[in-house]
Amino acid sequence: MSGAEFLAVDWGTTNRRVYAIAADGRVLATERDDRGIMAIGRGQFADEAAAIRARFGELPMLCAGMVGSVGGWVEAAYRPCPTGLDDLADALTWIEPERTAIVPGVCFVDATRADVMRGEEVQLLGAVAAGIAPGDALLCQPGTHCKWAQMAGGRIASFRTTMTGELFSHLKKHSLLADFMTGEVADGAAFRDGVATAANRTLLGDLFGARASVLTGRRDRGEIAAYVSGLLIGSDVREQAVGAGTEVYLLADPALGTLYSAAIEASGGTAVLVDSHDAFVAGITRLWRLVR
Amino acid sequence: MSGAEFLAVDWGTTNRRVYAIAADGRVLATERDDRGIMAIGRGQFADEAAAIRARFGELPMLCAGMVGSVGGWVEAAYRPCPTGLDDLADALTWIEPERTAIVPGVCFVDATRADVMRGEEVQLLGAVAAGIAPGDALLCQPGTHCKWAQMAGGRIASFRTTMTGELFSHLKKHSLLADFMTGEVADGAAFRDGVATAANRTLLGDLFGARASVLTGRRDRGEIAAYVSGLLIGSDVREQAVGAGTEVYLLADPALGTLYSAAIEASGGTAVLVDSHDAFVAGITRLWRLVR
Numbered sequence: 001m002s003g004a005e006f007l008a009v010d011w012g013t014t015n016r017r018v019y020a021i022a023a024d025g026r027v028l029a030t031e032r033d034d035r036g037i038m039a040i041g042r043g044q045f046a047d048e049a050a051a052i053r054a055r056f057g058e059l060p061m062l063c064a065g066m067v068g069s070v071g072g073w074v075e076a077a078y079r080p081c082p083t084g085l086d087d088l089a090d091a092l093t094w095i096e097p098e099r100t101a102i103v104p105g106v107c108f109v110d111a112t113r114a115d116v117m118r119g120e121e122v123q124l125l126g127a128v129a130a131g132i133a134p135g136d137a138l139l140c141q142p143g144t145h146c147k148w149a150q151m152a153g154g155r156i157a158s159f160r161t162t163m164t165g166e167l168f169s170h171l172k173k174h175s176l177l178a179d180f181m182t183g184e185v186a187d188g189a190a191f192r193d194g195v196a197t198a199a200n201r202t203l204l205g206d207l208f209g210a211r212a213s214v215l216t217g218r219r220d221r222g223e224i225a226a227y228v229s230g231l232l233i234g235s236d237v238r239e240q241a242v243g244a245g246t247e248v249y250l251l252a253d254p255a256l257g258t259l260y261s262a263a264i265e266a267s268g269g270t271a272v273l274v275d276s277h278d279a280f281v282a283g284i285t286r287l288w289r290l291v292r
Numbered sequence: 293m294s295g296a297e298f299l300a301v302d303w304g305t306t307n308r309r310v311y312a313i314a315a316d317g318r319v320l321a322t323e324r325d326d327r328g329i330m331a332i333g334r335g336q337f338a339d340e341a342a343a344i345r346a347r348f349g350e351l352p353m354l355c356a357g358m359v360g361s362v363g364g365w366v367e368a369a370y371r372p373c374p375t376g377l378d379d380l381a382d383a384l385t386w387i388e389p390e391r392t393a394i395v396p397g398v399c400f401v402d403a404t405r406a407d408v409m410r411g412e413e414v415q416l417l418g419a420v421a422a423g424i425a426p427g428d429a430l431l432c433q434p435g436t437h438c439k440w441a442q443m444a445g446g447r448i449a450s451f452r453t454t455m456t457g458e459l460f461s462h463l464k465k466h467s468l469l470a471d472f473m474t475g476e477v478a479d480g481a482a483f484r485d486g487v488a489t490a491a492n493r494t495l496l497g498d499l500f501g502a503r504a505s506v507l508t509g510r511r512d513r514g515e516i517a518a519y520v521s522g523l524l525i526g527s528d529v530r531e532q533a534v535g536a537g538t539e540v541y542l543l544a545d546p547a548l549g550t551l552y553s554a555a556i557e558a559s560g561g562t563a564v565l566v567d568s569h570d571a572f573v574a575g576i577t578r579l580w581r582l583v584r
Contacts, residue, residue, distance in 0.1 A: 107507075112489075115501060175455075212399070213406045
């Protein structure tokens with residue numbers, strides 16, 4: 001790749017995204033595919049990396065995400081909070097010196113709980129490093145496993161992962177509600193009702209209530225997917241104690257970003273949308289500069 | 293069946309239980325099988341009833357449970373709360389006059405929510421009618437869909453269904469936690485930790501935290517099923533505002549009864565275990581006496 005200085009691979013469980021990046025941080029080429037770690041056999045990662053280089057150039061490669069987990073290429077130990085880009089740079093797992101490295105994940109452990117992330121740390125720290133989110137702020141990355149990170153002094157001070165997206169998916173696929181969850185999920189009256197109900201913090205009852213509301217004629221079947229999404233996202237926002245005056249920086253795609261913004265604002269907070277790809281590129285470029 | 297006066301069928305989604313009952317309420321014979329409504333084709337219910345009578349005798353038959361739902365034999369409309377055995381007796385759906393009837397389900401609807409039950413009403417009202425639970429008390433039937441019923445003056449005044457057991461099952465079968473949920477679920481330190489954590493009312497985060505606690509070495513993999521059970525049952529108990537002085541009558545099998553008792557007592561309440569089969573037989577026998 002003419003002009004590219006290094007390759008960055010955001011290598012998750014299901015998907016993978018490769019970026020060829022110039023010295024100044026510009027993305028010269030990018031490609032997304034479904035070659036996440038689940039699709040790659042044990043011992044096949046070096047071949048995968050060679051195939052990436054065959055397409056993008058014989059360049060140094062920084063990999064982040066689940067590629068550093070037990071089920072990935074090589075396990076890269078978690079860095080404890082608080083952690084910054086300099087800590088991550090010091091703790092890269094080099095597969096080939098100066099050529100191929102894996103970014104460590106981050107863990108949070110205190111007397112009462114533990115949490116882990118892999119891949120999100122590059123986005124979070126990148127957003128702050130690029131100035132698209134403040135260094136002392138609450139950041140949120142909605143998704144299958146939603147991350148809520150408290151940044152302090154430009155570092156990840158603590159974070160919490162919620163199973164919001166995964167639970168929605170199980171309910172839609174496998175549950176008693178599955179037959180009712182065929183409608184569109186969008187910000188609207190049904191979604192907002194779900195968010196408002198979540199304030200009661202009675203999720204286990206409200207989920208069954210969604211079914212009962214159809215059987216008793218209180219709600220149309222087509223509204224249930226949006227209502228359940230509102231219940232879950234509203235519960236997620238409530239668990240983080242988002243309230244009047246809370247500002248949340250959302251690293252999200254437009255669809256989830258809109259839903260989380262609505263739930264945050266219904267709780268009295270304010271939401272600022274941030275481009276998560278820009279944040280990843282900013283973070284991985286700064287990591288590269290620290291180690292090149 | 294010599295001496296039996298009528299047949300009672302507790303006909304659920306998955307399972308079915310038939311009782312041949314004497315005039316004085318004694319059970320002369322009983323049989324449990326997997327001929328729930330899911331196993332029976334549309335239009336096949338009359339044949340099923342004939343097969344039951346071929347085994348138990350040509351007797352009148354009262355059926356309760358999901359057999360009265362849209363997917364069952366004949367839809368039996370819900371009776372609204374408050375409701376007692378006399379209301380149910382007045383609202384039986386007779387398939388053959390004086391010979392075969394379906395007990396209606398019960399619904400609760402107010403300005404903020406709706407809920408439904410089918411089958412549990414016979415147990416709840418039977419427990420009170422038989423004097424094994426007081427007429428003004430909080431009753432709980434743990435299970436796939438846990439019912440919490442507030443009885444008043446011997447009637448079901450209101451109730452709430454929680455998706456506790458169903459959610460546990462989805463997490464165990466399909467979730468990111470599935471690989472970790474292979475251990476035994478019993479009342480012990482891990483279950484109690486889950487119950488205690490549920491007091492924070494941060495279920496979406498605590499579920500993911502169960503995984504992180506293994507990855508960070510805080511908890512053994514074998515404890516996760518019991519811990520998640522504690523999280524869910526503890527959340528369920530918290531949602532009902534069970535606290536100091538709350539007395540709960542549990543209609544449960546011994547395994548779930550032990551877990552719910554522990555969670556109720558950890559929240560400051562007291563639990564009284566009631567035999568749910570006795571309660572069903574008492575309820576259906578009184579219904580029979582009201583209509584014979």
